[in-house]
Amino acid sequence: MKVLLVGGGGREHALAWRIAGSPLLTKLWAAPGNPGIAAHAECVGIGVEDIPALVGFAREKGVELVVAGPEVPLTLGLADACAGAGIPCFGPSAAAAMLEGSKAFTKDVLDAAGAPTAAWKRFDDPDAARAYVRAQGAPIVVKADGLAAGKGVVVAETVEEAEAAVADIMESRVHGAAGASVVVEECMTGEEASFFALCDGTRAVPMAAAQDHKRVGDGDTGPNTGGMGAYSPSPAFTDAMRDEVMARVVEPTLAEMARRGAPFRGVLFVGLMLTATGPRVIEFNVRFGDPECQVLMMRLQSDLLPALLAAARGDLSGVSLEWSDDPALVVVVAARGYPGAVAKGEPISGLDRAAAVPGARVFHAGTARGADGAVVSAGGRVLGVAATAGNLQAARDAAYAAVDALDWPGGFCRRDIAHRAL
Numbered sequence: 001m002k003v004l005l006v007g008g009g010g011r012e013h014a015l016a017w018r019i020a021g022s023p024l025l026t027k028l029w030a031a032p033g034n035p036g037i038a039a040h041a042e043c044v045g046i047g048v049e050d051i052p053a054l055v056g057f058a059r060e061k062g063v064e065l066v067v068a069g070p071e072v073p074l075t076l077g078l079a080d081a082c083a084g085a086g087i088p089c090f091g092p093s094a095a096a097a098m099l100e101g102s103k104a105f106t107k108d109v110l111d112a113a114g115a116p117t118a119a120w121k122r123f124d125d126p127d128a129a130r131a132y133v134r135a136q137g138a139p140i141v142v143k144a145d146g147l148a149a150g151k152g153v154v155v156a157e158t159v160e161e162a163e164a165a166v167a168d169i170m171e172s173r174v175h176g177a178a179g180a181s182v183v184v185e186e187c188m189t190g191e192e193a194s195f196f197a198l199c200d201g202t203r204a205v206p207m208a209a210a211q212d213h214k215r216v217g218d219g220d221t222g223p224n225t226g227g228m229g230a231y232s233p234s235p236a237f238t239d240a241m242r243d244e245v246m247a248r249v250v251e252p253t254l255a256e257m258a259r260r261g262a263p264f265r266g267v268l269f270v271g272l273m274l275t276a277t278g279p280r281v282i283e284f285n286v287r288f289g290d291p292e293c294q295v296l297m298m299r300l301q302s303d304l305l306p307a308l309l310a311a312a313r314g315d316l317s318g319v320s321l322e323w324s325d326d327p328a329l330v331v332v333v334a335a336r337g338y339p340g341a342v343a344k345g346e347p348i349s350g351l352d353r354a355a356a357v358p359g360a361r362v363f364h365a366g367t368a369r370g371a372d373g374a375v376v377s378a379g380g381r382v383l384g385v386a387a388t389a390g391n392l393q394a395a396r397d398a399a400y401a402a403v404d405a406l407d408w409p410g411g412f413c414r415r416d417i418a419h420r421a422l
Contacts, residue, residue: 006070009069014298018300071100096263204246210234211232294384326389332381335377363386377411
């Protein structure tokens, strides 16, 4: 089978590694890919937002499955364009991708589906949003309604902090057009978990859960990021919780999306707060999480490719996935300054030493080739150093041993990934 993987980050490197291991695969391309993905796929210089070029390439090469990694091409209609060309695409239509493209849309769907979530209101007017914040008090959560690369959420401990968040998002437009409106919602308490399910429009197959670390600093301090590390399975997310989330969230959401004429195919990422009264939905994403995808792929024992194809074709009947009981953990190594401005083009060495640590694997997230062919930094989150072992402590030890084998003075990481579980 010929496959085109769209994307060039750590999530896509993990997917490329797993897809490349399928006996069904005959050729894998990645657009645009990265130096790590190049070990598993032929990288082609097409950006993730260039939908006509992606579909044209797939047609020209006889691609039999397009796999969308990030959310942006899906919200721009990649799956719709593939459908028009008769090419199966793993990922939802633009209408269904609104589950990530608009937080207000998601909340409407959750309410209609009767799924447990936080009380909320949407605002187009910053003064009205601030008035609501003052009436509700703190702590309270302020979210940019649109796509903000995982950075558009502020958990405000004070009313003043929430009002400042409204000003930043709606008036200063720190997240661009994503901040044209905001969702303000109650602050739920508990542990966060990420649960994933493969969907074919009507059916869902449970995958696995993970817990990630959004704050940039040890002890969950500092600003939110796209994710500084993750581990799976999550001891806090039980089998009973999985069954509850499937029955109360995933299946009713699929039914509601189908009722709206936008059946959801692809992977549904359910961001959860594990509260004292049970799991409640924080948000949906319409793609694998990054860095959660890395630990899921480390634990997956089944062939991924036929499952992706079955979801894309709309028929998951008979599909099940097997998972290793051994935990996996990933540490994100980021460029200093992240999540703010960072320096790029810094050489990174020691990658082979890191990969040689037993149980470890290095996923490239924000790397490029320098003029001399060496790997250099090219983003904020640059590497995901993952490991699997017989227990979580051993997996963490192996991951940090691999991190310490790297030679990149400009990089940093959190040193306490999985601290709650351990």
